[in-house]
Amino acid sequence: MNHADTAGLAPTARSLRGYARWRWWELALYAALPLSWLLLPGQALLLNEIAIVALFAVSLDLILGYAGIVSLGHAAFFGFGSYAAALFAKNWMPDPLTGLAVAVGASALLGLVTSVLILRGTDLTRLMVTLGVASVLYELANKLDTITGGADGLQGVVMGPLVTPFGRFDFDLSGRVAYAYSLLVLGVSLFVARRIVYSPFGVSLQALRDNRLRAASIGLSVRLRLVAIYTIAAAIAGAAGALLAQTSGFASLDVFDFHRSAEVLLVLVIGGTGYLYGGVFGAIVFKLLHDLVSAWTPQYWNFWLGLFLVVLVLVGRDRLVRPWTWFGRKR
Amino acid sequence: MSVVLETRSLVKRFGGLAATNEVSLKVERGARHALIGPNGAGKTTLINLLTGVLEPSSGTIALDGSDITHLSVHARVRRGIVRTFQINQLFNGLTPLSSLALTVSAQQGKSAGWWKPLGSDAAVAVECENLLERFRLADVMDLSVGLLAYGKRRLLEIATALACKPRVLLLDEPVAGVPEGDRQEIFETINALPAEVSILLIEHDMDLVFNFAKTVTVLVGGAVFAEGDVASISNDPRVKAVYLGEDDAADAVLAHG
Numbered sequence: 262m263n264h265a266d267t268a269g270l271a272p273t274a275r276s277l278r279g280y281a282r283w284r285w286w287e288l289a290l291y292a293a294l295p296l297s298w299l300l301l302p303g304q305a306l307l308l309n310e311i312a313i314v315a316l317f318a319v320s321l322d323l324i325l326g327y328a329g330i331v332s333l334g335h336a337a338f339f340g341f342g343s344y345a346a347a348l349f350a351k352n353w354m355p356d357p358l359t360g361l362a363v364a365v366g367a368s369a370l371l372g373l374v375t376s377v378l379i380l381r382g383t384d385l386t387r388l389m390v391t392l393g394v395a396s397v398l399y400e401l402a403n404k405l406d407t408i409t410g411g412a413d414g415l416q417g418v419v420m421g422p423l424v425t426p427f428g429r430f431d432f433d434l435s436g437r438v439a440y441a442y443s444l445l446v447l448g449v450s451l452f453v454a455r456r457i458v459y460s461p462f463g464v465s466l467q468a469l470r471d472n473r474l475r476a477a478s479i480g481l482s483v484r485l486r487l488v489a490i491y492t493i494a495a496a497i498a499g500a501a502g503a504l505l506a507q508t509s510g511f512a513s514l515d516v517f518d519f520h521r522s523a524e525v526l527l528v529l530v531i532g533g534t535g536y537l538y539g540g541v542f543g544a545i546v547f548k549l550l551h552d553l554v555s556a557w558t559p560q561y562w563n564f565w566l567g568l569f570l571v572v573l574v575l576v577g578r579d580r581l582v583r584p585w586t587w588f589g590r591k592r
Numbered sequence: 593m594s595v596v597l598e599t600r601s602l603v604k605r606f607g608g609l610a611a612t613n614e615v616s617l618k619v620e621r622g623a624r625h626a627l628i629g630p631n632g633a634g635k636t637t638l639i640n641l642l643t644g645v646l647e648p649s650s651g652t653i654a655l656d657g658s659d660i661t662h663l664s665v666h667a668r669v670r671r672g673i674v675r676t677f678q679i680n681q682l683f684n685g686l687t688p689l690s691s692l693a694l695t696v697s698a699q700q701g702k703s704a705g706w707w708k709p710l711g712s713d714a715a716v717a718v719e720c721e722n723l724l725e726r727f728r729l730a731d732v733m734d735l736s737v738g739l740l741a742y743g744k745r746r747l748l749e750i751a752t753a754l755a756c757k758p759r760v761l762l763l764d765e766p767v768a769g770v771p772e773g774d775r776q777e778i779f780e781t782i783n784a785l786p787a788e789v790s791i792l793l794i795e796h797d798m799d800l801v802f803n804f805a806k807t808v809t810v811l812v813g814g815a816v817f818a819e820g821d822v823a824s825i826s827n828d829p830r831v832k833a834v835y836l837g838e839d840d841a842a843d844a845v846l847a848h849g
Contacts, residue, residue, distance in 0.1 A: 271721055276734055278712065456707050461694060461697040479752060
């Protein structure tokens with residue numbers, strides 16, 4: 262927000278506009294996305310994984326961090342998008358962008374349908390219901406092996422080239438095209454999500470997260486809003502799943518697995534909830550930590566992850582990222 | 593005068609207990625109507641029924657003659673039935689400014705917008721500015737609501753209700769816990785509402801009730817015990833006996849309210 266724009270405004274209006282202004286670190290993050298592609302060509306495969314997990318975690322943040330909907334089964338939408346994209350490429354059309362759109366649409370529809378299950382009950386009910394939905398989809402994908410390939414996964418998915426106004430790009434082994442593609446989807450999704458969370462609708466989600474009774478008492482339909490954000494988050498999770506299937510040319514039962522729902526929750530907790538970028542920072546830290554620790558001691562990754570989580574939660578993220586406060590006196 | 597809000601034989605049972613028992617109440621247009629009664633008389637339950645937080649066991653509620661008994665909370669707010677809460681119900685993660693901006697957006701039918709920032713609407717900003725000024729919240733408008741002092745939280749509670757532009761305003765002990773000096777101010781703001789706004793007030797402070805209200809309904813044990821203008825209620829010996837009684841026991845009960 263530039264100053265000439267707001268100088269003539271009353272303090273209230275200026276303050277109100279200031280909520281949605283771009284912070285310097287946000288701009289730095291958006292700038293870092295293309296820079297990582299330019300500067301780290303050898304790491305494209307790892308970075309691509311990070312971008313996909315980041316997108317997945319951002320979608321979880323929309324429902325958990327903003328609307329306060331807890332979920333242990335967010336992989337349902339990730340997996341659904343993954344299989345939708347893979348099946349579409351295999352049976353109908355190898356074009357990645359069309360496949361992405363189909364996967365997003367399919368996951369959004371699944372989100373819309375299953376959102377009725379999370380409207381009632383307590384957090385515990387929601388944890389169980391979301392977990393249940395993901396398990397049901399896992400077993401469906403396992404059982405319908407004529408369509409999904411069952412436990413072997415869906416193999417032989419051949420993706421066509423990315424057709425853009427700048428030319429056609431084939432997915433290559435180094436993963437650079439794949440990473441550019443994932444980055445673009447992540448960047449666009451983040452931008453759209455940012456518009457959403459600062460809009461009246463987005464702020465109303467935080468309001469109903471804090472106090473549903475009051476949200477209804479100022480005339481907001483809590484249920485409609487929960488349905489809407491659940492559907493949007495499902496669509497974005499589906500996009501992340503589609504990216505995985507398209508850039509790896511493979512979809513397996515693993516995309517619906519419980520560990521994926523748990524991992525995305527961990528990633529989001531590491532990065533922090535409720536400010537939109539937690540998923541991105543969490544994915545970077547999580548994947549780098551995973552890479553470093555597994556290179557050093559492959560068997561005991563979970564030990565170090567666990568230790569890191571305990572420290573993170575006990576010390577607090579705010580203090581952990583500000584080392585200069587570690588030894589100062591408490592004020 | 594025409595009746596705006598009317599209940600007919602409203603009953604709410606919790607198990608065997610009738611918290612609201614055959615209550616038939618008429619709130620007239622522009623009413624300054626007080627609802628009094630000892631603790632446990634069912635005043636807040638009645639407000640919860642009127643606003644749709646609770647579903648009645650039987651009986652009906654009508655707004656301007658049309659049945660609203662089964663309307664949801666938010667649908668009633670859109671029709672103009674707005675309340676304040678006895679215990680503050682606020683959005684602790686927001687700021688006073690964003691809370692009010694959201695409420696004003698909802699009132700102006702803009703709360704479904706999902707692309708433009710909340711703060712980009714000039715009409716909303718102007719309305720927020722007025723409310724913040726009126727409730728002396730301007731100096732804390734950018735603090736987190738969860739960090740506000742009790743008095744400010746109480747003012748925000750009432751400001752939030754008024755931001756909904758009520759046609760019928762239900763005030764559940766609006767000045768509970770507010771220091772003496774600020775009470776008058778809150779009541780002046782309430783009194784300054786347009787004359788056609790109907791107000792139903794629950795309050796324990798009898799001076800405030802008798803200064804403010806023209807009509808008084810006394811609830812006892814979930815049922816209407818007496819109803820009338822201020823003079824007749826304050827002189828009614830039966831009301832005095834159950835509620836305004838000079839005996840210390842009744843005073844002690846009131847003091848705890």
